[in-house]
Every structure is written in C-alpha cells, then in structure tokens.
Amino acid sequence: MLIGVVGKANVGKSTFFKAATLAPAEIGPHPFVTIKPNRAIAYVKTKCPCTELKIKCNPKNSPCIDGNRFVPFEILDVAGLIPGAHLGKGLGNKFLDDLRQADCLIHVLDAAGATDEKGNPVAPGTRNPAEDLVFLNEEFDFWLQDILMNHFKKKHNQPISAKQVEEVLSGLKIKKEHILNAEKTSKLKISNITKWKDEQFLEFAIALRIESKPMVFAANKCDIGIARENVKKLKERFPIYSFIPTSAESELVLREATEKKLIKYIPGDSDFEIIGELTEKQKQALDFVKEKVLKILGNTGVQECINKAVFDLMKCIVVFPVEDENKLTNKEGNILPDAYILPKDSTALDLAYKIHTDIGEKFIGAIDCRTKRKIGKDTKLKNGDIIKILTGK
Ligand SMILES: Nc1nc2c(ncn2[C@@H]2O[C@H](COP(=O)(O)OP(=O)(O)O)[C@@H](O)[C@H]2O)c(=O)[nH]1
Ligand SMILES: [Mg+2]
Structure with a gap:
C-alpha cells in the first residue's frame, strides 16, 4: 500500500513531505533499512490500546505519545508534473511512472493561488487552484486513454473481457474490481471496447482514475486568508473530492521545534506546550502558527491528510x-x-x-x-x- 504525494511546483509539496516524514517523537534506530531515494517513512496516527486497557506500553516499531500510536509506512514523493507529461515532455514520464505505483494520492494544491501554472510565484489570489486540480487529473486521464486506445481501438475482432484490460493495466496498480466498477459508473461496455470512440475511451479513463487512484487534496498555504476562501469554492465545485485545509509550513515548524525539545506537540493536535528556551524568532514563528493556523483551522491538516488517505481512501486497519x-x-x-x-x-x-x-x-x-x-x-x-x-x- 503506497501513498503518492503529487502536485505542481512550488505548492509546498517538499514542505509537506518533509513535515509528514519527520518522526513525531524520538524513535531510536529506524526499523527500515533500504528506502528508495524518493520514498520516506510517514506515520499514521491511531489510538493505542494502552489507554483503553489502562496499561503502560513499551512500543518498538511505532512511538506512542499520550495514548496516540504513530504507525510507520512508506510514502512516495512523486516527480513534479510538467504540462504535456502524457506526451512524454520533460520529466513527464517519470511523473507518470511514479504515479502508477501509488494506491492513492495526496494532491497538494496551492490554495492561496500564489503560483502560476508552471509554479512561478504570483500574488496570492491570482491563480485559481481548481485549474491545477483539473490539469493534473487530465494529464493522467489522457495518458490512460492513450494506453487503452493503443491496445484496444480497432485492434481485435473478438469481444474483449475485463481480464484482458486488467492485464494491460496490471503495472498501474489497477485491479479487476476497479475496471468493473469503472465499467458500471461510465455505463460503457468493455466487450465493445474495440468499437469505442475516442471520447468514450476518455470517459472510461476518468472513471478508472476515480476508482483506482483515490485522492485527498491538501489545500495548502491555508495560513493565508484567501486560501481559506478558495477552499470553500473548491468544495462547492468538486463535491466528490475531499479538501483538507493545510499549512505544511506550520507543521514543519512544529515538528522541528519538537525535535529540538522546544515544545511538546502531538502531530494533528490543536495546540502545543512550550517546554524549552525560545529565541525571539522561534517565539514569533510559534505564535504565528498558534494564532493564524491552529486557532483558525483547528490543526495544520498534514496529519489529517495522511489519516484520511490510510483509513478512508485505502480503508486500511492497524x-x-x-x-x-x-x-x-x-x-x-x-x-x-x-x-x-x-x-x-x-x-x-x-x-x-x-x-x-x-x-x-x-x-x-x-x-x-x-x-x-x-x-x-x-x-x-x-x-x-x-x-x-x-x-x-
Ligand atoms: N504560506 C505558506 N507557504 C508555504 C507553505 N508550504 C510551503 N510554502 C512555501 O512555498 C514555497 C515552495 O515550497 P516547496 O515545499 O519547496 O514546494 P514544492 O516545489 O511543491 O516542493 C516555499 O517558499 C515554501 O516556504 C504553507 O503551508 N504556507
Ligand atoms: Mg519540491
């Protein structure tokens, strides 16, 4: 089970990735030996049975902080998306190649609209983040449409079965149940696939993406006011998706301060406690996080995105x-x-x-x-x- 973190340049993807993969507490030697360069360990937060059973646990592979267990698993930093990826432009193939390995995605959006389509900084509110959402989905959909058309369009005389489609898509972590569900929701008949028109291949590709690569959107930079307004608009326009307001930068500040033993903070919580000597700069940064993020959003959203992906999208258990x-x-x-x-x-x-x-x-x-x-x-x-x-x- 692998979560991919995706997004346009300069939306805060690296910040999100770094914050999510900084250990929530001192955990001693890592249980994982080899990790590929674009993979790291993130932690899902769950209740430790120690509270309910009123016992004191001695965790080994997963730290327990005040009854919260942080269970490690790998996440994948997907290569940045470049316009025209499906046509093989730039590192586009790397993007799609990474994407195929993921069972679900956290799509980091610049909800503040402070970056243009290529990720260049612009004044907050300039870019509509909905366009970035549509753009990434379309790249994937066109790519999948191409794969399907190359294999099936006018290619065979015999009716095609879901099994044959499954074989073609097996390297993309697309399973038979995804294909059958997409057949239902798109109201297309796979047995007729060789006779489909181009737009029917696209419709099927869209349905298949929704089934096989469930997504949660990290509506990032929500420490900026306009981002929070944009989240409302995103929710209205795309009711089928989940948008979680995030401030990845704030989560990074909190986890780094925890690492330096300046504060006590449990990832996902709505507050923290100062336990060390702070410099004026550190105090200002933490005040900002408290006033402009935690008090307004409830939490930084980073842990919530991870938990949403693991428990709701992938329906995993601990x-x-x-x-x-x-x-x-x-x-x-x-x-x-x-x-x-x-x-x-x-x-x-x-x-x-x-x-x-x-x-x-x-x-x-x-x-x-x-x-x-x-x-x-x-x-x-x-x-x-x-x-x-x-x-x-
Ligand atoms: N206001 C704000 N800025 C952020 C946040 N997260 C990242 N940034 C800034 O956005 C810029 C790009 O961040 P980075 O993580 O390198 O983006 P990437 O290109 O998507 O990996 C940097 O200047 C970050 O400081 C956030 O939550 N709020
Ligand atoms: Mg980056």
Missing part, C-alpha cells in the same frame, strides 16, 4: 501482534510492542506473513487477545485488533 495473549507482550516482555498497517479485509494469516514469511508458513491459527477466542486463517481482522499468532512446526 493491528497489534503480540506473543503472550494475557500479558500482551512479545518474547522480551515488551507490552504492545508493534503495530502494523494492513489492507482492508486482511486475515490473521496475512498478518502472520507481514510479520515474517516463516511465521506465515508455520501459521496454524490465532487468538483475538481481547476476547481470548481462537480465530482461523480466514477471519478478517478489525482495526485495533490485538492478535497472537499460533505457529506449528
């Missing part, structure tokens, strides 16, 4: 594997040591394989540690489950 179903510990006696993000409908067997192939291969069952009931390999796990895997020889 589960807590343990080795002792009574003490909720691992072998070393650490309470609720680890948390894992799994795709929806994952089973105890999927969890076993996620922990280690070896554990997956020796799987004979599992225990739901809350109810102490045994569960089989097909039982679907729920968000927040605490699971002991049983293994045989």
Whole structure:
C-alpha cells in the first residue's frame, strides 16, 4: 500500500513531505533499512490500546505519545508534473511512472493561488487552484486513454473481457474490481471496447482514475486568508473530492521545534506546550502558527491528510501482534510492542506473513487477545485488533 504525494511546483509539496516524514517523537534506530531515494517513512496516527486497557506500553516499531500510536509506512514523493507529461515532455514520464505505483494520492494544491501554472510565484489570489486540480487529473486521464486506445481501438475482432484490460493495466496498480466498477459508473461496455470512440475511451479513463487512484487534496498555504476562501469554492465545485485545509509550513515548524525539545506537540493536535528556551524568532514563528493556523483551522491538516488517505481512501486497519495473549507482550516482555498497517479485509494469516514469511508458513491459527477466542486463517481482522499468532512446526 503506497501513498503518492503529487502536485505542481512550488505548492509546498517538499514542505509537506518533509513535515509528514519527520518522526513525531524520538524513535531510536529506524526499523527500515533500504528506502528508495524518493520514498520516506510517514506515520499514521491511531489510538493505542494502552489507554483503553489502562496499561503502560513499551512500543518498538511505532512511538506512542499520550495514548496516540504513530504507525510507520512508506510514502512516495512523486516527480513534479510538467504540462504535456502524457506526451512524454520533460520529466513527464517519470511523473507518470511514479504515479502508477501509488494506491492513492495526496494532491497538494496551492490554495492561496500564489503560483502560476508552471509554479512561478504570483500574488496570492491570482491563480485559481481548481485549474491545477483539473490539469493534473487530465494529464493522467489522457495518458490512460492513450494506453487503452493503443491496445484496444480497432485492434481485435473478438469481444474483449475485463481480464484482458486488467492485464494491460496490471503495472498501474489497477485491479479487476476497479475496471468493473469503472465499467458500471461510465455505463460503457468493455466487450465493445474495440468499437469505442475516442471520447468514450476518455470517459472510461476518468472513471478508472476515480476508482483506482483515490485522492485527498491538501489545500495548502491555508495560513493565508484567501486560501481559506478558495477552499470553500473548491468544495462547492468538486463535491466528490475531499479538501483538507493545510499549512505544511506550520507543521514543519512544529515538528522541528519538537525535535529540538522546544515544545511538546502531538502531530494533528490543536495546540502545543512550550517546554524549552525560545529565541525571539522561534517565539514569533510559534505564535504565528498558534494564532493564524491552529486557532483558525483547528490543526495544520498534514496529519489529517495522511489519516484520511490510510483509513478512508485505502480503508486500511492497524493491528497489534503480540506473543503472550494475557500479558500482551512479545518474547522480551515488551507490552504492545508493534503495530502494523494492513489492507482492508486482511486475515490473521496475512498478518502472520507481514510479520515474517516463516511465521506465515508455520501459521496454524490465532487468538483475538481481547476476547481470548481462537480465530482461523480466514477471519478478517478489525482495526485495533490485538492478535497472537499460533505457529506449528
Ligand atoms: N504560506 C505558506 N507557504 C508555504 C507553505 N508550504 C510551503 N510554502 C512555501 O512555498 C514555497 C515552495 O515550497 P516547496 O515545499 O519547496 O514546494 P514544492 O516545489 O511543491 O516542493 C516555499 O517558499 C515554501 O516556504 C504553507 O503551508 N504556507
Ligand atoms: Mg519540491
């Protein structure tokens, strides 16, 4: 499961990416060894069972701050979009190549309209951010339309099946269920695909994008007043999408100040506490964040975008594997040591394989540690489950 962060130049994509991937607390050595250059670890925020169970956890792979568990997963910094990407212009192919790997997208918009179509700075309010949204979607849609037309337009005499379309699109993380859903919503018949007109290929491409690359929009630079007005207009014009007002720069200020032990701040929270000696400049920056962002928006929006992508768009769950179903510990006696993000409908067997192939291969069952009931390999796990895997020889 991979979230791609996309957007035009100078919208605050790097700032968003950096803020989202700065560890929310000291976490010691990284559990991840190799990460590709454009990938980094971000953290989804979820409730740690420690509060509900009134126990003190010893987290290993995922820090717990005041009952909030931050569970790590990889995110992808998608290459910047260049107009005409689908025609192979500039680094356009790199953009599309990155995009194909993503299961869902966070599209960072300059909601303040302070950058033109190429990302050059202009006065806030000059550019309509809706155009950037439409533009990126269109690049993707034209590209997908081209792929489909190259394979199917007037190419075959036999009726085409969804399976054949799936094979062509398999490298794009587009699955059969996406194709069948897009067929329904576009009201087109895949069996007739070889006879479709160009605009029907486009309609299908649009439907397929909506199904296969769900998006949340980070309406960034919402520390500027006009950006917040633009968010209202975006919501009215595109009711099918989610827009989250963000100030990536503010989240970066807060996470960096946390790292320097100047403040206590839990990502996603509506306030912070000063715990260190601040310089005048630091004080001003933090005052700005408090007055112009947290008090107005409620939070910086960055954590909300990530949680929205993981839980709502991808419908993932977080589960807590343990080795002792009574003490909720691992072998070393650490309470609720680890948390894992799994795709929806994952089973105890999927969890076993996620922990280690070896554990997956020796799987004979599992225990739901809350109810102490045994569960089989097909039982679907729920968000927040605490699971002991049983293994045989
Ligand atoms: N006002 C404001 N400016 C921001 C915000 N996030 C980024 N910026 C500024 O926008 C410019 C471009 O940011 P950057 O992250 O490099 O954008 P990228 O080209 O999309 O990666 C920089 O001057 C940032 O300081 C924000 O939340 N609010
Ligand atoms: Mg950048």
